[in-house]
Amino acid sequence: MNYLTEIKKLNAGLVLLYLVLAVMPLKAVARQDVRQIHHNEATDRKFDYYFYAALNAKALGKYDEAIDFFQHCYALDSTNANVMVELGTFYSVLQEKDRALDFFRKAVHYDNSNYYYNMMLAGLCKELELKQDVLGIYSSLLKLYPDRSELYFELSNAYADNGEQQKAIDALNELEKSTGMSEMLSLNKFRLYSLMDKKEKAFEEIQQFIDKNPGDPRYLILMGDLYMEDNQDQKALQYYEQVKGIDPDYPELILSMVNYYEKTNNKPAAQAELQKAITGSFMDVETKLQLLTRYLGILQQNRQELKQANTLFESLFEQHPNNRQLNMIYGNVLMLQNDKEGAMEQFEIYTKDNPGDPAGYEQMIRIALPDEDLEKIKEVTTEALKHLPKEPQFYFYLGAAHYQQKNYKEALRVFEEGLKNAVMLSPAMESDFHGQIGDLNYFLGNKDIAFGCYEKALKLNPQNLPVLNNYSYYLSLEKRDLNKAEQMSGITIKADPMNPTYLDTYGWVLFEQGSYLMAKIYIEKAMEYSKENPSAEVYEHYGDVLFKTGEREKAIEQWKKAKELGRDSKKLNKKIKTRKL
Template identity: 30%
Template structure:
């Protein structure tokens, strides 16, 4: 079973949230926390020069002019070598620029001069941590606890650093020592949970979490931490049990329902997943985007299951009703309608989105695909023409502009669009083939046969099995009575792949007819008629022509009459019927 969607905590330094130091330097304002100098031997002028330089240094520090600030703090030390504040600020500057060795030298000196200053010690510990000297970093807090035994935050930092240095037993003892001082604390208990997990002592961690849940049964965060812990350990059944317990107290908890949605989808228990999704969609915990993601995940999982698709439809309607104007929901609904072959509805949703989000390339692409399925080439032309204004370097839109122009018989516009779009495509891109194919078609309509056939040749070299291209190319050659052997070979290949395609059979028969192979042409044409060609005026008229060449005059005239009845308006058809002879 794949539970890749569950989050996993990978980095224990992230998992154990340690406040190494948290201060915001703002130049001179920090000086209120600093004792500028301890020296009693400075003259009045030295004190004035020191104070002036120190204030200026902090101003430069505030402006992040670190080099200038560092020079001024060094000048302060020239005046007073016992200025812990100057050493501290120099340590901070080098810490900020990641020059940790230099920073350490200054920080140690600051603490040496003022060992009781918390800020100096916090920075010193942080520098040790950056240098990966966790033992020294933790010893800083060990010493601070001796100085400030009532500062309980120091115990947490000390415990955390011990844990990071894999001294788990000592870390737990510090928590217990603090607990003995202040009594049971949620914060201490959670610290122990984190340490137990770092120690891989899952049993103790779960026990501590259950203690928290028992003491605070209506505090949802502990259920969630416990459930997440089970997920991190890939114990999904354990997580499920916790979430179900939480839902007994808080039936509308979105996170619990969300987990169960994913859980049941993975288990392929789709009815249960559906029930959970209804809760999620009703929850305000998740925004529309998250609900869309869950909806997509569910829809991909159910496949073609008819019963589940009915539920899917119900879910879809809930999503639409609760988020009627959300653009992502509109895009999703267009995909839904498109999948159900409701192309007009799909297009309506996309047109709504495109009015507000014209920079979304996916929406434009889907809109053109909907136009194509509706065979609405006028709309396709208008949409593709607008799309290229926003995406002038996207060949996809030029392809559809070319295709729609071809269908609307605007052949010169089609050539311009296809030629330009083709230049935007690299030869290895599969899309390039479509440009060659449609250029072949358009140039044929413009009677530029050389360019037409050249593009067909390139296309078929790239896509030799395309029956559509094989058929059309061979038919065009037969009409021009050019390269009929090649036409026969291509047409034969097409009907070998689709032996009951009446159009392809008609083409093959017509190529044989042009080659004066009337007997075989008649056999193939009968197959075309049997395969549904008797409803096509073109095929039926061709059938009459071939019959005539096989000296079946009466039968030929019958087929010509039938072709006219179906709707043929070819130039010589009436005369052929009247004269009862073939007129080419």
């Protein structure tokens, strides 16, 4: 939210200063007044500088800097509601909820008519279950903003959360006086009356719509569905029968009847109802697809076997052989059934007829990724790029597949081509491309180019954790800029303190700095969090650290474990043979 338009409040301390000046000698007052004016101008300039610096840092994602600048602003003017809201928002995200609450309360105190500040305070109070505070805020806001309908709903919900259902209904009735009847209002009142076990009053809320629109099947269906939810199946059926008299082919009626048959354990009737609708000729294909999609949702909600929908798809394919949307939907259903081969076939049919739609290619990649079918990923992405040369995700997956196969030169070519041709959806995505290009250049021995790519990546996204990790690790291997490496690696473990790769990198940077005891702590943590997928590199690092801390025998054990895990280098073999680092 942008609060730049908010007017800064005058420092309350000036009032006290004014009273003091009133009893001072005239000449002293004049001298003091001049100094005070200069002081206020200087303070305002400082405030403006820090405030705009804070907003700029926030926009760039430099949140630590932003908080520091806002704290400077708060020190200069402790009555500025705008600054308090900014700080409150930061502390809320940092899960320091009590501190955030204090800032929001102060902001509302100094700018009590501000709608958005009050709503933010109410939201946090709701999160902290301060129910009376929430009621107080919405009640006060309604006096200031009686035309804002959302406040009546918020106040009603707050009363309901506090167990005061009648007051919740009264709040909605007040809104109804000015806006008239609406489905949303009546449905909310229906819910509240139901909670109060006033069933007749609840159903009267919906009946008034039926009385007003007797020929409209929507409200009859709604009433029937609500009776179904209330386990009054026979009453529900009565309303469904009324709809049949108006329009027996009404799509919503078919789905409601399916629900009814499902609930009354008449599954053959439910299946027959759907088959009749889907195989019949009285509905267009789009409506049939909507019915089928919703039916699939019902099957999932009830945890029923999705395979029973397959015959319905077969019927639709017979009726509409050229409708490729069916292939896309059926492919997704087969994926849910874990039929990867069948799903892949459906997506291939879809993309053949819709080569300019990325969705089909993306679904095929989703199938291939978990199985690490790199050849399939290369095949799909190569075909996708023939038709969609500006889509960055396909360059990324194609480059990553070559990367995994250690085809570094080809991977580099793909990522560079993507950077040149694709339309990047965000700075973060472009940053990832530069990061991959940096990694590949490092593997190919172009170390200075690699470090330059990392700098570009971090300029676009200073919080790109994989880039921060790799950049710091490769700097440590080169024994270059170790302080910078330590700072970058420190960001990664602060953001993801249980990531074994990041912990190992940080430990290794400390090792290269000569902080062996601290390095040992972090690398031991890395080993603890990577037990299920042990890393030979981490074991070798741990051995090196143990050697430096005087635990030679343990060090040799770790080196041997690294070799057992597949680490085979002249350097490691020499350490094991000579028993020295």
